[in-house]
Amino acid sequence: MSTATTEQPKKTAKRQSRTKLTIRRFARNRLALVGLAVMVILFLMAYIGPLVNKYDYLYHDYMAFNAPPGGDHWWGTNQGGQDLFALTMRGLQKSLVIGLLVGVISTLVAGAVGAFAAYYGGWADRILMWIVDLLLVLPSFLLVAVMSPAFQKAGWLIFVVLLSAFSWMITGRVVRSMTLTLKDREFVKAAKYMGVSGPVIIFRHILPSMASLLIIDTVIQVGAAVIGESGLSYFGFGIQAPDVSLGTIISDNTTNAPAYPWLFYFPAGCLVLIGVAVSFIGDGLRDALDPNASGAKAKAKKIKTGETKAGATNLSNQLQGPTTSTDVLSPS
């Protein structure tokens, strides 16, 4: 805590230098830079690749079924003669956009709900946290899978909403517990007694103070969303034909993959690259944004990192309670 108080005045005095410091710390982390570079390359590939490529992802080349990579079809073709590079880039676009949207939306919801619950306390807190508990118990993978075909006609944006709806709860809890400590700090009290309204205090004073957590969380959620989306699409519960995502490409070619392995390696490789890059960036950001994170805060974040792989459910994190001794009595 002592380091935090000594850093405080510096932070407000020279705001620019803090950003610069963060960037410098981030740049010092080689893995984080690699992650960022991979991400940028993937984005460029996804959006510029199709412009350079000769084939559209929907075009069937009847002269080349299951053609190996090389020549005209850079990454080969599938059974129907579709260009694998075009397909994969299309899928990559979808995966990246969905990942980014879900990451941003779920973090925003988590920030808003957590901060409101803690700031207002009382019934607002109880009801909101109860909703969090309920959503954590609901089998999210199953429900999204059940509901998404019903919304099929509304397009993939509904899918984004569904994914976000089930991925904000744990961060919401972390934000809540951080807000509980922040709301007694002087700068919040000062704003309150000057007559600033609750929502403004939350969005202007409380949430910016935990920007580092929120930024890191967004990045982690992007990775989780990409993995979640690909899993649902793999089973046919996500993106629907004729549109494609990395999950559907892998799924469509499962039976042909042993004989024509590129059908698996290229799309799967892109998927894994996204995941690895995102976690490298997340780690680098954490080290850069708050290098001396410790205690409950660090633990909370560590638990969230695991979210990316907690399997079909988000439930493993009910355990937040026992990990921090103060939370043992909170119902979960």
Place this chain on the structure above:
Amino acid sequence: MGRYLLRKLANNLILVLLAASLSYFVAGLSLHPQSNYEGRNPPLAKSTIAKTLDDVNMNPDTPIVTRFITWADGVAHGDLGKTIDGSPVNDEVGRRIGVSTRLLLLATLVGSVGGVALGALGAIKQYKLFDRVTTLASFFILAMPTFVLALFLKLASIQFLGAGTIHFTGETDPEFAGHWDFAALGNRAEHMLLPGLTLVLIQVGLYSRYQRSTMLDVLGSDFLRTARAKGLRRRTALVKHGLRTAILPVVPLLVYNIVLLFVGATFTEKAFGWHGMGELLVNSITRNDVNATAAVSLFTAVLVLIAGILSDLMYAALDPRVRVR
């Protein structure tokens, strides 16, 4: 401690009931069981379809509330209803739990012990080669969706060992199905190899990350230095004082993940053709089987409840400070 557990149990019970009911409503409203019978050639009579759907309590013309009450009444009496084929869901679930258990028991055991061991070792050897390799490997494994890992293992075994070297589809070869003699056990072990490896890798990847960071927190602590100072050997101090403390925060994660794997092994079961609970989750939805879907979500909710209690108990057993409170 007892009262706290009871209150938590009551609260969780309500949540579980609510979650199961909500899931039933969502499934009942979104799934279309009639699509299994419509569009057939020759077409079935409307009344026949209605009759078939009525038999399994899935007729969309019956109000959802009425259907729910029928279902809930059955569940309260231990009957999960009928699948879309008209066979009891209870039998289906019972059989599938057996399959999932056979797949998961060994894999979770190896996975969790291995994950904890690798994580702790990685922390002790921080920034040495071993640590770097395991960290990077776990990054890659965690970045992989499960189905990618499963398909990769399948593909790699075909490409590098040749097709048919390892039999990985289903629980056994057809001729061994239902047998438990020596040869059949060998065959089962072979079938277990790749799905087991998938699950072990994922779990080791996940748990080792947590274990490594909690172990790092503990390594610099005073009590560990005291333990060494009073004359314990390094290994004894690390295991008895260090690991025991460092494993505490990981226990709830372990418990939740292990318990929930019973429905969470969906991708692995699907990829390798094991007819377990995870597979039922996907199959029930693709077949628009409302009762089976509801059964899976009820099962999941109950597992969450069990995991919650289990992790509290484990925590109390391992951490004296909680017991005192």
